Amino acid sequence: MLIAQISDFHVRAHGEEGTFGIDNNANLRAAIAMLNDLDPVPDVVIGTGDLTNRGRSEEYIALRDLLAPLAIPIFLIPGNHDASPSLRAAFGEHDYLAGEDEFVSYVVDRFPLRLIGLDSTLPDAHNGAICARRLAWLKSRLEEAPERPTLLFMHHPPFKTGIWWMDGIGIVEGVSALRDLLDAHPQVQRIACGHLHRPIQANLGRTPISVCPSTSYQVCLDTRPESHPQFIAEPPALQLHTWTGEILVSHTAYVDFPAEPIDLRPLMKNWDDRYERIHKGLPIPKVVRY
Numbered sequence: 001m002l003i004a005q006i007s008d009f010h011v012r013a014h015g016e017e018g019t020f021g022i023d024n025n026a027n028l029r030a031a032i033a034m035l036n037d038l039d040p041v042p043d044v045v046i047g048t049g050d051l052t053n054r055g056r057s058e059e060y061i062a063l064r065d066l067l068a069p070l071a072i073p074i075f076l077i078p079g080n081h082d083a084s085p086s087l088r089a090a091f092g093e094h095d096y097l098a099g100e101d102e103f104v105s106y107v108v109d110r111f112p113l114r115l116i117g118l119d120s121t122l123p124d125a126h127n128g129a130i131c132a133r134r135l136a137w138l139k140s141r142l143e144e145a146p147e148r149p150t151l152l153f154m155h156h157p158p159f160k161t162g163i164w165w166m167d168g169i170g171i172v173e174g175v176s177a178l179r180d181l182l183d184a185h186p187q188v189q190r191i192a193c194g195h196l197h198r199p200i201q202a203n204l205g206r207t208p209i210s211v212c213p214s215t216s217y218q219v220c221l222d223t224r225p226e227s228h229p230q231f232i233a234e235p236p237a238l239q240l241h242t243w244t245g246e247i248l249v250s251h252t253a254y255v256d257f258p259a260e261p262i263d264l265r266p267l268m269k270n271w272d273d274r275y276e277r278i279h280k281g282l283p284i285p286k287v288v289r290y
């Protein structure tokens with residue numbers, strides 16, 4: 001099973017300029033084109049929040065238009081730049097968005113890896129929260145399928161990065177309770193997040209966490225205490241998570257990045273023999289250094 005993750009599109013209304021000299025909408029369009037051209041084709045796409053820049057209805061209209069060419073099912077969760085009522089209004093046919101309350105949390109049960117989208121937003125704040133109600137909901141979802149390998153995805157990552165100004169808009173409630181809950185449910189293979197606009201790995205207790213870069217602008221890697229808030233025009237990117245049935249293997253892929261592959265076949269003999277062995281699951285002889 002192949003899961004594509006895109007995050008933090010910060011879509012603008014049609015005709016509105018991007019910020020920092022970056023055209024967020026054009027970058028999302030390129031990411032969608034890349035996903036449609038992937039071989040193998042992903043089974044599903046998850047969009048991990050900050051779908052729009054300010055949560056305005058006209059931005060969700062632009063988001064709908066930008067996602068329309070996507071030929072793969074997509075599941076969306078809100079981030080701190082979104083507004084769930086406007087998201088729900090614009091994507092009425094996305095039944096899973098309806099939820100049981102104001103939070104957009106849901107389960108997708110039709111794939112080998114069970115997907116749980118958890119709303120980590122805190123109303124009217126850029127920070128996140130996993131309140132008691134959402135923890136109870138998540139606990140029930142995990143208890144109903146303890147044998148099903150599961151990917152939990154949410155916008156805010158439950159750890160501190162060392163980039164102080166992003167940590168300042170991190171989760172302010174529920175992290176230790178979430179850790180305890182997930183430690184008791186080892187079927188959760190990973191927490192996949194957005195929000196940080198950088199590829200970062202960490203863990204919460206025994207559960208690995210991965211953070212997907214943004215399809216728009218990235219956060220500058222500067223962990224010095226005297227640093228200041230900065231974005232940087234590193235390439236837009238997405239992530240591809242392969243569930244093998246045993247482990248989740250993740251790759252970061254750059255969108256619209258002008259790099260041609262370099263052919264390494266002349267460097268070493270016997271590629272054909274190795275190809276056969278790898279694809280037939282046969283033992284592989286050592287590769288002698290040249």
Ligand SMILES: [Fe+2]
Pocket residue numbers: 008010049050079081195196197
């Ligand atoms: Fe964002």
